[in-house]
Structure formats: C-alpha cells, structure tokens
Amino acid sequence: MKTTVHALLFDVFGTVVNWRGSLIASLESFGEKNGLKADWPALVDAWRAEAYGPLMDEIRERTLPWTPLDDLHRVALEELLPQYGLVGLTKAEVDWIHRLWHRLDPWPDAVPGLTRLKQGYSISALSNGNVAMLVNMARHGGLPWDMVFGADLFNHYKPDAECYLGACTLLGLEPERVMLCAAHNNDLQAASELGLRTAFIQRPLEKGPKGPIEQPADGWDLVASDLQDLADQLGMKTTTHEDEP
Amino acid sequence: MKTTVHALLFDVFGTVVNWRGSLIASLESFGEKNGLKADWPALVDAWRAEAYGPLMDEIRERTLPWTPLDDLHRVALEELLPQYGLVGLTKAEVDWIHRLWHRLDPWPDAVPGLTRLKQGYSISALSNGNVAMLVNMARHGGLPWDMVFGADLFNHYKPDAECYLGACTLLGLEPERVMLCAAHNNDLQAASELGLRTAFIQRPLEKGPKGPIEQPADGWDLVASDLQDLADQLGMKTTTHEDEP
Numbered sequence: 101m102k103t104t105v106h107a108l109l110f111d112v113f114g115t116v117v118n119w120r121g122s123l124i125a126s127l128e129s130f131g132e133k134n135g136l137k138a139d140w141p142a143l144v145d146a147w148r149a150e151a152y153g154p155l156m157d158e159i160r161e162r163t164l165p166w167t168p169l170d171d172l173h174r175v176a177l178e179e180l181l182p183q184y185g186l187v188g189l190t191k192a193e194v195d196w197i198h199r200l201w202h203r204l205d206p207w208p209d210a211v212p213g214l215t216r217l218k219q220g221y222s223i224s225a226l227s228n229g230n231v232a233m234l235v236n237m238a239r240h241g242g243l244p245w246d247m248v249f250g251a252d253l254f255n256h257y258k259p260d261a262e263c264y265l266g267a268c269t270l271l272g273l274e275p276e277r278v279m280l281c282a283a284h285n286n287d288l289q290a291a292s293e294l295g296l297r298t299a300f301i302q303r304p305l306e307k308g309p310k311g312p313i314e315q316p317a318d319g320w321d322l323v324a325s326d327l328q329d330l331a332d333q334l335g336m337k338t339t340t341h342e343d344e345p
Numbered sequence: 346m347k348t349t350v351h352a353l354l355f356d357v358f359g360t361v362v363n364w365r366g367s368l369i370a371s372l373e374s375f376g377e378k379n380g381l382k383a384d385w386p387a388l389v390d391a392w393r394a395e396a397y398g399p400l401m402d403e404i405r406e407r408t409l410p411w412t413p414l415d416d417l418h419r420v421a422l423e424e425l426l427p428q429y430g431l432v433g434l435t436k437a438e439v440d441w442i443h444r445l446w447h448r449l450d451p452w453p454d455a456v457p458g459l460t461r462l463k464q465g466y467s468i469s470a471l472s473n474g475n476v477a478m479l480v481n482m483a484r485h486g487g488l489p490w491d492m493v494f495g496a497d498l499f500n501h502y503k504p505d506a507e508c509y510l511g512a513c514t515l516l517g518l519e520p521e522r523v524m525l526c527a528a529h530n531n532d533l534q535a536a537s538e539l540g541l542r543t544a545f546i547q548r549p550l551e552k553g554p555k556g557p558i559e560q561p562a563d564g565w566d567l568v569a570s571d572l573q574d575l576a577d578q579l580g581m582k583t584t585t586h587e588d589e590p
Contacts (some may be wrong), residue, residue, distance in 0.1 A: 222417075271477050272477030
C-alpha cells in the first residue's frame with residue numbers, strides 16, 4: 101500500500117470533525133447563556149439534513165446555480181430558526197450560530213493521527229465545505245492540512261466526479277496514487293469508481309450516542325477504527341513527545 | 346493594521362523560498378556527481394526567464410491555452426539543456442532536474458516568521474506555481490500554510506486580477522482584509538489596485554550576491570526586511586521554545 105499511494109484525501113464532516121456534537125454543545129451553551137430553550141439536537145439534525153439534502157441535490161442537478169455550503173447553511177438556518185421557536189434573535193446572534201460550522205472540533209484522534217500520517221503522505225481535506233469554512237476550521241482545531249480542497253474549487257459537491265478527479269489533477273497524481281479516507285460509503289463508492297484507493301474510517305458516534313451507525317460496505321482497501329488506527333495500518337511510526345508538532 | 350487585516354497572502358518564489366540559490370546548489374552538486382560541467386547560474390537564470398517571460402506572457406494574453414508552471418518549466422528546460430551543452434541526459438535525470446522546483450529551500454527566516462504570523466492571521470501561498478509544486482515545496486521546507494492558492498486554481502498567472510480576487514473570494518474576505526506580502530513591486534502594484542493591503546519583503550539576495558536588488562517602490566503599507574521583521578511589525582510575539590510547532 102505505502103509504495104503506491106502518495107496522497108491521502110479526507111472527508112471532513114463526520115470523518116475528521118465531530119460536527120453534530122460540536123454544534124449541539126455550542127448551541128446548548130448559547131441557549132443557557134441567553135435563556136433560550138429549544139430542541140437543539142433536532143435543530144442540528146434538521147439543519148444538516150436541509151443543507152445536504154434538498155439544497156445540495158438541486159445544485160448537483162444544476163437546477164440551482166453553484167452555491168457554497170456557507171450560503172446553503174444560511175438559507176437553511178433562517179428557515180429553521182422560527183420552526184424551533186427561535187424568533188427575535190439579533191443578526192449578530194444568527195451570524196454567530198451560522199459560523200459555528202467554522203469552529204467544529206476534531207475527533208480526539210484526528211490531530212495526532214493526521215500528524216503521523218503527514219510524515220508519509222500529503223494530507224488534504226476533500227470536503228463539501230467551502231475553502232473559508234475549512235481553513236477556519238483547521239485553524240480552530242489545529243488540523244495540519246497540506247492542502248484544502250473545498251467544493252468551491254470545483255463548483256461541484258461530492259459525490260460528483262469533478263471533486264475527486266479535480267483534487268487528483270491538482271495534486272499531479274493519477275487516481276490510483278490517491279486514497280480517500282471517509283466515514284461514509286457513498287463517498288468511498290464514488291472515489292472507488294474513479295480509480296482512487298479507499299479507507300473507511302469508523303465513526304460510530306457521528307449521529308450521536310443513540311444515532312444510527314454506518315457500517316463499512318465490502319470492498320474498501322482499508323477499514324480503520326479511527327485516524328490513529330489508519331496511521332498504524334499505513335505503517336506510520338508512533339508519535340512521541342519529541343515528534344509532536 | 347492588525348485590527349483590519351485577517352489574512353496574509355505570500356508570493357512564494359523569491360519571497361519565501363530562495364529559488365535561484367537552491368537550484369544552483371542542487372545543479373552544481375548534480376554536475377559534480379555526474380562529471381558534467383555547465384554554467385549552472387546562467388542556466389538557472391535563463392530557465393526562470395524563459396518560463397516567466399515569453400511563455401507566461403502568451404498565456405496571459407490567451408494566445409497559448411492555460412498551462413501550469415510545471416509544464417512551462419519542462420518546455421523551457423528541454424529547450425535550454427542542449428544550449429548549455431547538456432546532451433544525452435536520461436529521462437530520469439531530466440525529470441530530476443525538472444522537479445527541483447518542488448524542492449526549493451525557504452529563506453532562513455521564512456519558517457519561523459510564518460509560524461509566528463500564523464498565530465494571528467491565516468497565511469496562504471498565492472503563487473504562479475501550481476498546487477502540486479507548492480504542496481511538495483511546503484512539505485520539503487516545512488512551510489506551515491493554511492491554504493495554497495496555486496495559479497491552477499484560477500487558470501491565470503499573476504499579475505492577472507483573477508488570482509488576487511479569486512483568493513479573497515475563496516477566503517470569504519473583502520480585499521481590504523487581505524495583505525499581499527511579496528518581494529516584487531509589480532505583484533504588490535496589482536494587488537494594491539484591487540484594494541488589497543501590501544507588504545514589501547526585502548530579498549536582496551534573490552538574484553544572487555552580485556545580482557540586481559529590487560528596492561521597494563513608494564506606497565506600500567509595510568516594508569519588512571524579512572518575515573521575522575514582518576511578524577515583529579504585525580505585533581506577533583516572539584516564538585519561544587514552548588511555542589514552536
């Protein structure tokens with residue numbers, strides 16, 4: 101494996117950062133501070149579903165013009181707030197909630213795992229987030245990306261082929277030299293069909309402690325329990341204190 | 346200054362890496378090892394001039410279709426080698442020379458300076474190099490970029506406006522929130538006309554110890570003697586051992 105793969109691409113939401121847990125924790129704390137009550141987990145789930153479902157599908161089908169994820173989040177948020185009883189928020193408060201997607205926390209294994217993997221491979225985000233969101237998120241969480249492939253570099257959302265092949269072209273690598281690492285089978289399926297290598301990263305808590313767990317389909321090159329395990333499987337040495345970034 | 350600028354963009358060749366000195370040193374060592382003699386500094390100067398002059402101009406004028414810098418370097422190198430008496434090189438040797446642009450060394454102040462600047466600003470490459478070249482170069486030299494804006498993201502070469510404005514758009518920032526840091530007046534002039542802030546970085550050795558020195562024109566927001574001085578002027582604290590990445 102290590103002799104042929106030169107670059108790792110990472111899905112970000114769910115695979116590298118705990119989007120759901122981060123949003124819920126921030127909103128609960130916001131609610132307590134401001135005396136607001138709402139079903140925060142339900143709001144977060146609806147927010148993600150709205151942006152990633154109908155809105156993104158319309159863009160994939162080109163019935164909506166290209167719109168970056170930040171803007172889809174804004175449209176969805178403004179629709180959802182009154183549905184969850186949140187009325188009369190100031191613009192600054194809505195902006196703050198909107199921008200929570202820029203400050204998502206990494207899973208605990210993500211930074212040490214990526215740091216080890218970076219010793220042997222270039223490591224890049226390949227996400228449906230836009231560049232500004234992903235760069236801010238990396239700075240917030242200390243994600244040591246070599247490159248950030250936001251969907252706004254391609255004006256396409258995964259699983260459109262333009263994203264995977266666009267990243268390979270920009271890296272100057274044939275798809276078989278590139279491995280997508282993701283917690284979602286549909287993402288890996290698209291990459292695999294285009295000739296990329298695949299690593300399924302298990303994230304049983306992505307949808308919450310009681311949420312559904314996505315199990316790996318058959319046929320991926322690797323299945324890893326987290327990014328430290330991926331580093332183990334790819335033969336990266338263990339990070340000692342002296343190696344830490 | 347610090348209250349309004351959120352992101353720093355860096356020209357790379359000359360400003361962050363010592364392209365000329367790195368290429369000459371590598372080629373001299375290659376020549377010694379292989380018993381080849383040539384006027385290496387003249388070859389390097391001609392190589393850069395050919396790629397950045399006539400070839401890039403044709404792309405700016407759209408008389409040549411978009412071609413990334415790696416490919417311009419290849420065309421120029423294959424023209425120049427026989428002119429400098431270098432015939433009969435193997436493909437692997439020509440490949441190795443060609444790829445030297447992926448392994449240029451940073452100026453000594455670049456990594457510590459960028460590391461300090463990253464504490465207060467997002468720091469991105471904005472270069473006429475292509476993404477693969479810039480990512481490999483960053484990995485080679487330890488450049489801690491938040492984002493790499495290669496010219497192949499825009500299919501335009503600086504000083505075309507598409508590069509500067511494209512980077513601002515992808516960062517989600519108005520141009521006045523973004524500062525270009527460069528050792529070349531023409532680069533800063535283009536950025537300034539588009540509303541970006543400007544920092545001239547003095548690199549008296551870019552063209553060699555006896556080469557011409559580019560002096561800063563009037564009108565830049567800052568003039569810095571190197572990237573450590575830029576960090577000082579932007580109020581970044583001095584990196585101590587505990588802070589080191």
